[in-house]
Amino acid sequence: MGVLDKLTILSDAAKYDVACTSSGVERKGEAGSLGNTLKGGICHSFSADGRCIALLKVLLSNACVYDCNYCVNRRSNDVKRATFIPTELAELMIGFYRRNYIEGLFLSSAVVKNPDYTCEQMIETLSLIRNHYRFRGYIHVKAIPGADDRLLTALGLLADRMSINLELPSHDSLKLLAPDKSRESILQPMGKIKLGINENKTDIVRYRNAPKFVPAGQSTQMIIGATPETDYQIINLSAALYKKYDLKRVFYSAYMPVVESRNLPALDTKPQLLREHRLYQADWLLRFYHFDAAELLDEKNPNFNPLIDPKCNWALNNYDEFPIEVNTAPYETLLRVPGLGVKSAEKIMRARRLTTLDFDDLKKMGVVLKRAQYFLTCKGRAMLGLPNNPESILWGLLSQRSAEMARSAEQLSIFHMDSNGEELVKCLTGQI
Amino acid sequence: MSYRTDIAYLYDGTFHGLLCCVHESYYKKELPFAIYNYEEEQETLFTPKEILTDPDVAGRVETSIVNKISKDALQLVYLCFLSSMKGRELAILHFLRLGYKVGSPVIDMLTHDAVAKVTNAVRNVQGEAHVYKGFLRFSEFDGALAAVFEPKNFILPIVAPHFCDRMPDEHFLIYDKTHKHAFIQQNGEKSLIPIDNLELPEACTEEKMYRELWKRFYDTIAIEGRKNPKLRMGNLPKRFWSHLTEFTETKTTM
Ligand code: SF4
Numbered sequence: 001m002g003v004l005d006k007l008t009i010l011s012d013a014a015k016y017d018v019a020c021t022s023s024g025v026e027r028k029g030e031a032g033s034l035g036n037t038l039k040g041g042i043c044h045s046f047s048a049d050g051r052c053i054a055l056l057k058v059l060l061s062n063a064c065v066y067d068c069n070y071c072v073n074r075r076s077n078d079v080k081r082a083t084f085i086p087t088e089l090a091e092l093m094i095g096f097y098r099r100n101y102i103e104g105l106f107l108s109s110a111v112v113k114n115p116d117y118t119c120e121q122m123i124e125t126l127s128l129i130r131n132h133y134r135f136r137g138y139i140h141v142k143a144i145p146g147a148d149d150r151l152l153t154a155l156g157l158l159a160d161r162m163s164i165n166l167e168l169p170s171h172d173s174l175k176l177l178a179p180d181k182s183r184e185s186i187l188q189p190m191g192k193i194k195l196g197i198n199e200n201k202t203d204i205v206r207y208r209n210a211p212k213f214v215p216a217g218q219s220t221q222m223i224i225g226a227t228p229e230t231d232y233q234i235i236n237l238s239a240a241l242y243k244k245y246d247l248k249r250v251f252y253s254a255y256m257p258v259v260e261s262r263n264l265p266a267l268d269t270k271p272q273l274l275r276e277h278r279l280y281q282a283d284w285l286l287r288f289y290h291f292d293a294a295e296l297l298d299e300k301n302p303n304f305n306p307l308i309d310p311k312c313n314w315a316l317n318n319y320d321e322f323p324i325e326v327n328t329a330p331y332e333t334l335l336r337v338p339g340l341g342v343k344s345a346e347k348i349m350r351a352r353r354l355t356t357l358d359f360d361d362l363k364k365m366g367v368v369l370k371r372a373q374y375f376l377t378c379k380g381r382a383m384l385g386l387p388n389n390p391e392s393i394l395w396g397l398l399s400q401r402s403a404e405m406a407r408s409a410e411q412l413s414i415f416h417m418d419s420n421g422e423e424l425v426k427c428l429t430g431q432i
Numbered sequence: 433m434s435y436r437t438d439i440a441y442l443y444d445g446t447f448h449g450l451l452c453c454v455h456e457s458y459y460k461k462e463l464p465f466a467i468y469n470y471e472e473e474q475e476t477l478f479t480p481k482e483i484l485t486d487p488d489v490a491g492r493v494e495t496s497i498v499n500k501i502s503k504d505a506l507q508l509v510y511l512c513f514l515s516s517m518k519g520r521e522l523a524i525l526h527f528l529r530l531g532y533k534v535g536s537p538v539i540d541m542l543t544h545d546a547v548a549k550v551t552n553a554v555r556n557v558q559g560e561a562h563v564y565k566g567f568l569r570f571s572e573f574d575g576a577l578a579a580v581f582e583p584k585n586f587i588l589p590i591v592a593p594h595f596c597d598r599m600p601d602e603h604f605l606i607y608d609k610t611h612k613h614a615f616i617q618q619n620g621e622k623s624l625i626p627i628d629n630l631e632l633p634e635a636c637t638e639e640k641m642y643r644e645l646w647k648r649f650y651d652t653i654a655i656e657g658r659k660n661p662k663l664r665m666g667n668l669p670k671r672f673w674s675h676l677t678e679f680t681e682t683k684t685t686m
Pocket residue numbers: 064065066067068071072073074075109110111
């Protein structure tokens with residue numbers, strides 16, 4: 001089989017993995033080598049679904065010996081199979097990189113023969129890229145659960161980021177849909193990666209040239225909507241993962257029905273894209289805005305409001321904490337205002353040292369007031385003509401589209417089916 | 433002190449030239465209502481005053497910016513100079529005059545018109561420079577790499593160092609079709625030169641194969657059930673498409 005056919009089959013099989021960023025590590029180039037990395041990552045293109053393309057995302061092979069229900073590559077599914085030879089993939093990847101098509105490689109694989117063998121093939125590929133081509137750019141690799149520790153370590157020393165997909169948000173769901181995997185077989189290597197990162201950190205202090213073990217940390221992915229977990233359960237799980245395993249990112253992937261199974265939603269089920277979007281937004285609040293999972297949802301309200309983003313939702317539920325004064329509020333409080341992001345909050349902090357700000361000043365500085373205006377005062381005064389009770393504010397906050405939908409009787413089902421629309425514009429970053 | 437304001441400047445379009453205008457404005461007590469460069473249409477009945485570029489004078493102005501305002505201010509002004517904003521020269525002059533008055537805090541005076549103008553232009557320049565780090569596409573010709581792009585701002589001086597760092601051993605050329613300049617790295621030498629027109633040779637078989645592979649990957653990686661043209665257009669507006677391999681037919685010239 002030619003490289004073009006392999007690439008087609010193996011990128012098609014990899015596309016449901018949503019992690020696409022090349023972020024998390026800054027590394028300058030070096031004479032005699034090829035490549036560098038930028039802390040914030042670089043998007044090289046955007047595919048027809050609007051998602052960022054930063055890495056050549058492929059499987060080494062899709063010839064799986066396992067049989068996970070939800071997966072296209074499962075043994076019992078009738079699909080074309082292909083496997084890259086390590087030299088083939090390394091050459092292809094370097095050719096793409098030199099042309100600036102990509103920022104690096106995202107390498108994953110189905111389980112070929114057994115986990116150890118699969119891991120060895122991946123190590124061989126990455127060794128070629130790192131040592132033969134002297135590549136210093138970004139590599140994200142998926143750990144193969146069940147592979148020997150020694151192999152996992154070798155893989156981690158060649159990569160910038162390693163991930164193990166949690167796949168499903170609860171133990172029961174995993175048991176039902178991925179009978180060959182257990183929560184433990186996933187969490188255990190996750191713990192080992194964390195340990196590896198920590199040990200390596202002390203090594204680096206001791207020997208400055210010790211090779212770095214996954215310097216951009218580890219991430220994971222969960223499938224949303226294939227199983228009955230609530231947003232509250234999911235977001236709590238994420239919070240725990242960030243704390244316990246030092247994860248850099250948790251990715252959420254709206255379930256796309258690709259295989260028929262009585263344990264899974266029917267094949268014509270629409271992916272819950274808006275829900276996925278809300279989870280990204282909430283995740284962003286956990287990581288950058290110092291929110292606790294318990295502030296966002298609780299047992300009684302276990303799911304996000306489809307109509308407004310989680311920060312607006314929180315602010316309306318805690319309206320007694322607002323409005324806040326732009327000129328005196330601490331930085332952390334500014335970050336909690338709907339519509340104000342890190343950049344706006346920083347600008348406000350800089351500018352107000354020199355002058356007392358009013359709403360016109362904020363506009364001039366490029367602070368977007370669309371949502372923030374309901375929650376702020378300038379020099380003690382609120383923006384003229386705006387409502388000051390949560391119910392009326394809610395209507396003001398809804399986009400015209402959302403408002404129309406909210407009025408319609410079938411709002412929820414419409415929302416879950418809708419895939420376009422402005423609510424999704426920032427879909428994959430979750431930035432609010 | 434009264435400043436003469438019924439006057440316009442004409443300069444050579446270089447950063448040093450602009451710094452000489454700043455110098456002139458101070459020492460002749462003039463506040464020009466416009467600063468034109470040689471290539472611009474002059475919308476005035478006055479004959480503008482031609483300011484000659486003197487590297488020594490420019491160097492002194494640079495030093496005075498660093499000493500009396502800050503290094504960050506000089507950087508900000510340089511980035512603003514690279515922008516395509518109309519009237520950027522005048523904005524820079526106003527920003528510097530304010531800076532000389534208040535010193536280093538000037539870059540935080542975000543609500544002041546002159547500062548807001550410069551800051552916004554710089555944000556635009558930096559934004560465009562960042563996306564082009566990803567959107568630039570190289571083709572290989574006989575072992576050397578060449579890329580063509582059409583940026584709005586003159587970002588080549590900021591984008592090129594990224595590629596030098598990324599590919600220290602490669603011979604490469606980046607051609608800015610808008611501003612008709614090329615950056616070249618060859619045998620460790622780097623140069624930025626004006627080039628009016630650039631014709632690239634026909635792509636070889638291997639180059640065509642890579643383009644095809646990339647296009648195939650691009651088409652395959654999208655998830656059918658999540659198609660979202662609006663989102664893509666927001667992230668990757670049409671103006672970038674003509675030089676992106678994934679959107680062009682394999683053709684002989686660029
Ligand atoms: S092990 Fe991975 S590739 Fe194999 S069936 Fe399960 S999810 Fe799919």
